[in-house]
Amino acid sequence: MTVLHWFRDDLRLSDNPALNHASQSAKTAYVYILEEDEAASALGGAAQVWLHHSLSALNQQLDGNLLLYKGCAIDILPELMGALDAKMLTMTRRYHQAGVKTDSEIREILAAQGKSASVISGNLLWEPEEITKQDGTPYKVFTPFYRRGCLNAQPPRIPLAAPALDHAPIISHNALPLEALRLLGGADWQTNITKDWNISEKGGHARLQAFAAASSNDGINDYVDGRNFPARTNVSRLSPYLRFGQISAHQAWHEAGKNKSPEDKQLDIFRSELGWREFSYSLLHFNPDMKTNPLQKRFASFGWAEDSEHLKRWQRGQTGYPIVDAAMRELYQTGYMHNRVRMIVGSFLVKNLLLHWHHGEAWFWDCLFDADRANNSAGWQWIAGCGADAAPYFRVFNPVTQGQKFDPDGTYTRRFVPELQDMPNKFLFNPWDAPKDVLRRAGVQLGQNYPQPIVEVKASRQRALDAFADLPKSKI
Ligand SMILES: Cc1cc2nc3c(=O)[nH]c(=O)nc-3n(C[C@H](O)[C@H](O)[C@H](O)COP(=O)(O)OP(=O)(O)OC[C@H]3O[C@@H](n4cnc5c(N)ncnc54)[C@H](O)[C@@H]3O)c2cc1C
Incomplete structure (x- = not known):
């Protein structure tokens, strides 16, 4: 009997209970579908790059037997199962609403055809x-x-070893070459961000x-x-x-x-x-709507500011706050951002700039290799103060003291903000306080080769505190 394993967010052979289950039957076939229907909210740019390389590596591990498709899983899978004469589909459980819905629809369709689908926990x-x-x-x-x-x-559980796989005879059945998924657009950015990752x-x-x-x-x-x-x-x-x-x-x-x-x-x-x-x-x-709706409903009508110029400066790492700029540039250049600075840039966006956390969630979604439906929404809701067990609204990270405390010798900040390479530590996180001769010696011309701060820390903090203080008190 042939069993088809549908890879989703379980791109591994070892410790994959659903794949193990598939391999116990007889022959195993493998598929990955770039879901284009509503079941998958579109992947961001960095995640697409990661996925491209992941699928290439996985296909090699499977001796070239991974079938690739793009489209609607509900249309593709029953037909493919027919072509493979497969009686069972295995998949690792997923948790976002649209994915859960697709999986239960597929189960029903297959059941009506006398076939089975096993959704197995593994992630x-x-x-x-x-x-x-x-x-x-x-x-x-x-x-x-x-x-x-x-x-x-x-x-x-103790992790499972990779199973011995007996590949089903490969069929082409309109499967696509990896390039046809168009996960890479060819920009330099996509090549550069992968250089530190295997x-x-x-x-x-x-x-x-x-x-x-x-x-x-x-x-x-x-x-x-x-x-x-x-x-x-x-x-x-x-x-x-x-x-x-x-x-x-x-x-x-x-x-x-x-x-x-x-x-x-x-x-x-x-x-x-x-x-x-x-x-x-x-x-x-x-809370299936966590990507869009605040977990604390009292935030639903909060008066966020609108300022596209501020948002752009934040995204590009041009806020004039060196630790914020270093982190935003790390994100764009490497597809990763360290957790400490995720909190600093998040607080800066939603508190000092008073911009909606949706903007931060969306930018991270597009730029992070690890962009994750659960962790990203939860992280942003936490930082905005509207999540479960969130940082209290009055906790505003000070980007100057955070930089001084968590990057005391400036190694991280100088790596991503080379304009400040020669700035002495004393003024690295607050260059606007530096005397003119210090700036001159460091080659820094504020407003020319490094920005002036786009908001003032104290005043913007107070503005946030005032706005958040107006929220209804109930935490539900
Ligand atoms: C605003 C914001 C957005 C975030 N977006 C994401 C995201 O899209 N994807 C993502 O994986 N993480 C996200 N995080 C959580 C965290 O920043 C990252 O998981 C962590 O920085 C990843 O680095 P690491 O693997 O070296 O972590 P380590 O410190 O080595 O932790 C090991 C693993 O634990 C998990 N983990 C660690 N911290 C958290 C956390 N606070 N919440 C949930 N899981 C955690 C991750 O899977 C991580 O890989 C976000 C945090 C914030 C504040």
Whole structure:
């Protein structure tokens, strides 16, 4: 019997329970569909680049047997199953509303044809329905969700080895070459952003192992403190691999704990960050409209400002605040942004510029390799103060002191803002305060080769506090 495995956000052979299930039958065929109907909100530019390279690597792992299509899964799959004479479809569970709907429609269509479709959990450590409060309602606060809920539930499974695959005879059946998916537009930007990444399952494992086996103050061994500093190499940078499923959360969970006691503080905090990912998915599962609607309804009619020039300056890294500009340029140049600076630029957008978090969500969606439906919406709602367990509205990150604290020697900021290369540390994060001769010696002409600040920190903070103070008090 032939079984068709439909790859989606599980682009790996190891620890893929749905693929394992498929491989137990007899022959296995494989498909990836670039879904163009409403089931998939269109991928952003960076994610498309990541996907292109991922599919190329996966196809190699499958000895060239991955069938590629573009279009509506509901039209493509039943026909393809017929051509392959496949009796069963396997897929890894997904959680966004449109995807869930497509999957249940496909199950129905196949059932009517006497065929089956198995949706198998594989990308989360705990399924959203497993982690609820005693009364069955979902948690709204992270710490009890993770500490009381997740850590008292069944521990994450030991990762599965890649199955031995017996490929079904390949058929072409209108399958497309990778280039026909048009995931790469040919711009230089697309070539440049991939240069620091090995975009494949193997690349994900190399990164995970390097992080978990790092020397004393590197990788996981100084994660608790080091993860706050964007110039340090203490975060894993696994997020795009987790997003596209080239590694599973289970593999990350267990590999990180390989040489550590379960009580180890560094391990505990790293695992709790994986827990934040679980929390985001739980939020998405229980609040399917989270991409657009605030989780706290009192924010629904908040009076955000409109200023396209400010938005453009933020997107391009031209705000005149060096740590903000460094982070926005890191995003555009590398497809990644460190978490500490995601919080700083997010706060700057929604508080100091008072622009709607939707703008930030959309720009991150387009530029991040790890752009993730659950994590991105949850991150933006958190920073805007309208999410579950969100940063309180009065918490406004100060871009000057944050820079001084978390990039104390300026390594990160100078890397992405070379105009300030020769600026002394004392004025690196507030160049407008520097005496004229300091600016001259550093070759900085404010307003000419580096921008003047687009808003003033104190006044814009106060404007935000006043606006947020007008919100109705109820948090629902
Ligand atoms: C405004 C904003 C937007 C964000 N958008 C995304 C996004 O689109 N995709 C995304 O994967 N993460 C997003 N995050 C969360 C976080 O910034 C990234 O997951 C993290 O920076 C990825 O780097 P890393 O793999 O080195 O993280 P590590 O510190 O090594 O953490 C390991 C893994 O844990 C998970 N994780 C860590 N922090 C968080 C968090 N706060 N929320 C959810 N999961 C987390 C990620 O899967 C990450 O890869 C966003 C955060 C903010 C504030």
